[in-house]
Each structure stands twice: as C-alpha cells, then as structure tokens.
Amino acid sequence: xxxxxxxxxxxxxxxxxxxxxxxxxxxxxxxxxxxxxxxxxxxxxxxxxxxxxxxxxxxxxxxxxxxxxxxxxxxxxxxxxxxxxxxxxxxxxxxxxxxxxxxxxxxxxxxxxxxxxxxxxxxxxxxxxxxxxxxxxxxxxxxxxxxxxxxxxxxxxxxxxxxxxxxxxxxxxxxxxxxxxxxxxxxxxxxxxxxxxxxxxxxxxxxxxxxxxxxxxxxxxxxxxxxxxxxxxxxxxxxxxxxxxxxxxxxxxxxxxxxxxxxxxxxxxxxxxxxxxxxxxxxxxxxxxxxxxxxxxxxx
Amino acid sequence: xxxxxxxxxxxxxxxxxxxxxxxxxxxxxxxxxxxxxxxxxxxxxxxxxxxxxxxxxxxxxxxxxxxxxxxxxxxxxxxxxxxxxxxxxxxxxxxxxxxxxxxxxxxxxxxxxxxxxxxxxxxxxxxxxxxxxxxxxxxxxxxxxxxxxxxxxxxxxxxxxxxxxxxxxxxxxxxxxxxxxxxxxxxxxxxxxxxxxxxxxxxxxxxxxxxxxxxxxxxxxxxxxxxxxxxxxxxxxxxxxxxxxxxxxxxxxxxxxxxxxxxxxxxx
Numbered sequence: 001x002x003x004x005x006x007x008x009x010x011x012x013x014x015x016x017x018x019x020x021x022x023x024x025x026x027x028x029x030x031x032x033x034x035x036x037x038x039x040x041x042x043x044x045x046x047x048x049x050x051x052x053x054x055x056x057x058x059x060x061x062x063x064x065x066x067x068x069x070x071x072x073x074x075x076x077x078x079x080x081x082x083x084x085x086x087x088x089x090x091x092x093x094x095x096x097x098x099x100x101x102x103x104x105x106x107x108x109x110x111x112x113x114x115x116x117x118x119x120x121x122x123x124x125x126x127x128x129x130x131x132x133x134x135x136x137x138x139x140x141x142x143x144x145x146x147x148x149x150x151x152x153x154x155x156x157x158x159x160x161x162x163x164x165x166x167x168x169x170x171x172x173x174x175x176x177x178x179x180x181x182x183x184x185x186x187x188x189x190x191x192x193x194x195x196x197x198x199x200x201x202x203x204x205x206x207x208x209x210x211x212x213x214x215x216x217x218x219x220x221x222x223x224x225x226x227x228x229x230x231x232x233x234x235x236x237x238x239x240x241x242x243x244x245x246x247x248x249x250x251x252x253x254x255x256x257x258x259x260x261x262x263x264x265x266x267x268x269x270x271x272x273x274x275x276x277x278x279x280x281x282x283x284x285x286x287x288x289x290x291x292x293x294x295x296x297x298x299x300x
Numbered sequence: 301x302x303x304x305x306x307x308x309x310x311x312x313x314x315x316x317x318x319x320x321x322x323x324x325x326x327x328x329x330x331x332x333x334x335x336x337x338x339x340x341x342x343x344x345x346x347x348x349x350x351x352x353x354x355x356x357x358x359x360x361x362x363x364x365x366x367x368x369x370x371x372x373x374x375x376x377x378x379x380x381x382x383x384x385x386x387x388x389x390x391x392x393x394x395x396x397x398x399x400x401x402x403x404x405x406x407x408x409x410x411x412x413x414x415x416x417x418x419x420x421x422x423x424x425x426x427x428x429x430x431x432x433x434x435x436x437x438x439x440x441x442x443x444x445x446x447x448x449x450x451x452x453x454x455x456x457x458x459x460x461x462x463x464x465x466x467x468x469x470x471x472x473x474x475x476x477x478x479x480x481x482x483x484x485x486x487x488x489x490x491x492x493x494x495x496x497x498x499x500x501x502x503x504x505x506x507x508x509x510x511x512x513x514x515x516x517x518x519x520x521x522x523x524x525x526x527x528x529x530x531x532x533x534x535x536x537x538x539x540x541x542x543x544x545x546x547x548x549x550x551x552x553x554x555x556x557x558x559x560x561x562x563x564x565x566x567x568x
Contacts, residue, residue, distance in 0.1 A: 033399075033402060033403075157421050158420075158421070159423075160412075160415060160418075160423065160424065161415075161420070163404070163412075164412050164415055166402070167398065167399075167402050167404060167409070167412070168393065168397070168398050168412070170362075170367050170391075170393050170397060171391060171393055171412070171464070172412075172415075173365075173366070173367055174365045174366075174367065174386070174389070174391040175386060175391075175412075175413070175415055175416030175468065176386045176387075176416050177415065177416075218403065221403065222403050222404075222405075222448040222450070223403055223404070223405075224402075224403045224404055227403050
C-alpha cells in the first residue's frame with residue numbers, strides 16, 4: 001500500500017499535519033490558560049455551515065475559499081455566543097452548547113442538500129467532518145503555511161501582551177493594554193488555527209487538537225515559553241503520526257487517528273510526568289505514609 | 301503648591317487632589333450598585349474603604365479604573381481623566397481574581413507591572429528586570445523570584461501582587477482586600493509598605509475588611525454602602541452614628557468595633 005503512495009503525497013501530508021499541529025499547539029496554550037477550550041469546540045462546529053455556503057456560492061473547492069467561509073461562520077458563532085451571554089440570562093456554557101448545536105445542525109443539513117443535488121465535484125465536502133489527510137494537495141499546504149506562519153508571527157510579536165492578558169486581564173487593562181483588542185486578536189488567531197486544521201482533523205474533533213497538546217505540555221513544565229514549545233511538538237507529533245497511519249490504511253479518516261495519537265501523549269503526560277503526574281503523586285503519598293508508619297513503630 | 305516628579309519623569313501637580321470622584325453611579329442590569337458617590341481624597345493619606353458585603357467597595361475601585369462601565373459621573377486623577385493618567389495609578393486586584401496555577405514565576409508576574417511603560421512589541425529588558433527585583437526586595441521576596449507562583453503560600457502570593465504594583469512606580473495606589481487570608485509576616489510587610497509609600501508622599505486607597513485593625517493601619521476612612529455614608533479622618537468619621545448608617549442590620553457588631561476603637565483611643 002505504502003509503495004503506491006508518491007513522494008508528493010507523503011511530503012504534503014507530513015508538512016500539512018506538522019503545520020496544523022504546531023499552530024494549534026501554540027494557540028491552544030492560550031485558549032486553555034484563558035479557559036476557552038470549549039470555545040474552540042464551538043468554533044470548529046460552527047465552521048461547517050460556512051464551508052458549505054462558500055461552496056454553494058462560488059462553486060469552488062479552492063482551499064482559500066472554503067477556509068474563508070469556515071472562518072466567517074466560526075467568527076459569527078463566537079459573536080452569537082457573546083451576544084447571548086450579554087443580552088439574555090443564559091450563561092456561557094449553555095450559550096456555547098446552543099450555538100455549537102444550531103450551527104452544526106445547519107451545516108449537516110447543507111451537506112445533505114449538496115449531496116442530494118449531485119453536484120459533480122461535491123464529493124469531498126463531507127471529508128470536513130472527520131478530516132482526510134490524503135486529500136491534502138500542495139495548494140492546501142501553502143495556504144496553511146502562510147496563514148499559520150502569520151499567526152505564529154503575531155504570537156511572537158505580542159507574546160508579553162498575550163501572557164499578561166491570559167494571567168490577569170483586569171490588571172493588564174489597568175496599565176493601559178487594550179485588552180478588548182488583544183482579546184479579539186487572540187480569538188481571531190484561534191479561528192485561524194481551527195480553520196487550518198479542519199481539512200486534516202475535521203470539524204468534529206478539532207477541539208481536541210487545541211486542548212490536548214496544551215494540557216499534555218503543562219504537565220511537564222512550569223514555564224509558559226517551554227509549555228508553548230512542548231505543545232507545538234506534541235501537536236506536530238500527533239498530527240504527523242496520525243496522518244501517516246490514516247493514509248496507509250485506506251478507509252480510516254484522519255481526524256480520529258490524529259486524536260488517538262494525541263490521546264496517548266496526553267495519557268502518558270497525565271500519568272508519568274514528574275511533579276504533576278498521577279503516578280508520581282501516588283508514589284509521594286506512599287512514601288509519606290511509609291515515613292509515618294516508621295516513626296509510629298519507633299515510638300512503640 | 302508642590303510639584304513632585306516620579307522616577308519616570310511624569311510631572312505631578314498637586315493643584316487638584318489625587319482622586320476626585322463626582323456623582324459616580326454604577327449599575328448592573330438596571331440595578332444601581334453604587335449611587336451618586338462624591339469623594340475627594342487628599343494627597344499622602346492611607347485610606348480604608350469600609351462597608352458590609354455587597355456595599356460596592358470593589359465596584360468603586362473597578363469603576364474608577366475603568367474596568368467596569370459607569371452609568372454616570374466622572375473620575376479625575378490629579379485633575380485629569382483617568383485614561384491619560386494611567387502611569388500614575390497602581391492597582392492590586394483581589395488575590396482570588398487570578399488562577400495561581402498559571403505557568404509563571406514570581407519575578408515574571410512582578411515584571412508585568414513594568415509593561416505599561418514598555419509599549420507594543422518591545423520585550424522587557426535589564427531595566428525592567430532590575431526594577432522588578434527591587435520591588436520584590438522591598439516585599440522581602442527576593443529568595444522567591446524564580447519560584448513558580450503555584451508553590452507560593454497565600455501571603456507570598458499577596459506580596460507578589462504588591463511588588464507588581466510597586467514596580468508600576470505610581471503616585472496613587474488602589475488595593476482590593478490585600479489583608480485577606482494572609483499570615484502575620486505578610487500582614488506586617490503590607491503595613492510596612494503602606495507606611496513607606498506614605499513617607500514618599502503617595503496616596504493609598506485600600507478596600508479593607510477588618511474594622512478592628514482599620515483605625516490602626518489607616519488615617520482616613522471611606523464608609524460605603526451602595527452610597528457614600530461618610531469620608532474623612534478616622535477621628536471624626538468613625539462614629540457610632542456613621543457605622544450604624546453603614547452597617548444597618550449588622551449594627552450591633554459594628555457598635556462593638558466602635559467601642560473597641562474608642563477604648564483604644566483613650567489608652568493611646
């Protein structure tokens with residue numbers, strides 16, 4: 001099977017999935033630290049109708065067209081959540097659930113409509129549900145590289161501002177940082193990260209790509225810069241390994257394979273990381289209990 | 301008229317006081333939480349803001365700093381609107397407002413106090429580093445500079461917050477319940493800091509929860525319960541009448557504090 005795959009495909013898959021892993025790893029750190037992990041989930045699900053509408057309006061499946069559609073409806077979903085929380089008594093978690101479901105349901109209906117009308121080139125849009133790395137062509141990878149590169153550049157330039165915003169937004173605002181602007185900017189970058197990954201990981205599971213690498217990375221370090229670097233590494237590792245397994249086994253969609261690789265990394269980090277790992281904590285507790293027993297025996 | 305300059309070179313005129321609040325009203329969904337507050341704080345005072353739960357003490361500070369919108373009223377810092385005077389204002393938020401599991405060191409947090417003067421895109425350098433270390437030293441936290449903030453005790457975290465405000469090198473400071481849940485060493489460190497700031501001619505406004513220690517640590521008091529009840533030096537303002545109007549239902553406990561204060565006043 002593998003021998004049938006050209007170097008071209010392998011190269012695109014490797015580059016594309018590494019890119020998406022790095023970008024969602026980096027931006028996922030800020031999302032998680034700001035407790036906005038679920039927002040990434042809503043964003044990804046809300047992107048589906050945008051993809052369908054972009055295709056219906058332009059008849060084109062060019063990556064930039066579909067990604068713009070995804071970004072637009074993703075952003076619309078975020079605004080909807082904000083407005084619901086602001087104008088009604090509905091709290092953020094419920095608003096998230098509502099918007100995510102409504103947008104996603106609309107997307108599914110549109111997908112079905114597109115399939116029914118039997119457009120010649122409609123095959124491929126449903127791949128956005130669970131991702132298909134094999135569909136990555138050079139055009140996709142170039143788009144991902146440009147968008148991803150820009151996003152990472154902005155993070156590098158505004159690192160101290162984003163860090164201050166994530167740690168203590170009230171204090172940041174009091175010293176004159178424009179927290180509203182920074183917040184909008186950061187959310188936009190998360191939209192970019194989500195949109196880059198949609199084709200490979202898919203709408204349904206993209207949230208895990210934002211949250212997983214960051215959570216795993218946090219286990220290994222107490223420094224933000226190291227956490228971001230590790231998160232990018234974990235994202236890239238799971239992206240590349242999952243994508244390769246998926247294209248070597250013909251019928252497995254890519255998203256689930258990437259997420260399974262990521263899950264392995266997260267589980268290892270949760271259990272075996274020093275200082276924060278569950279196994280380590282368990283060993284510490286046993287040692288402490290052992291010391292108490294010894295001193296109790298000595299007293300007898 | 302005295303003209304001071306802070307170390308950042310910003311000229312400070314004392315022609316108008318450090319804090320002038322006029323008709324400040326803050327509402328949450330049509331319910332007023334603060335109404336028509338008129339307040340004028342003279343320079344160099346240590347001011348305690350006191351009132352029952354829900355009186356609007358934190359709200360007052362947040363509204364002054366523009367962190368929450370106000371329905372009416374104006375705030376002047378040394379005669380100018382707050383937005384143009386940010387460099388003169390230091391802020392210590394409530395300790396609980398932040399997730400202390402955030403991956404960062406004590407020194408990093410204190411350096412954030414210097415960001416206001418850095419500008420977009422610039423990275424903090426040696427000058428900010430030294431300023432931050434000096435602030436930590438003043439709070440006795442030099443040994444903890446590289447420590448992760450989730451490894452610090454509550455009192456140490458509070459001192460990190462204070463060091464961050466010190467690094468802002470401001471002329472007027474707002475502190476939101478800095479004495480809550482801190483150990484005796486930290487409490488002494490905070491009081492020493494307040495006195496040191498006062499010696500430098502700075503003004504400090506502190507939301508304080510403890511009626512017993514307030515007359516000891518501060519020289520001015522602002523009594524608040526959704527409206528301004530009274531403001532002024534402790535001697536003339538901390539009266540049983542004013543406390544009754546501030547605390548209403550918790551009147552008896554408040555009276556006890558007042559009697560405590562009167563007794564101490566006699567023995568001083």
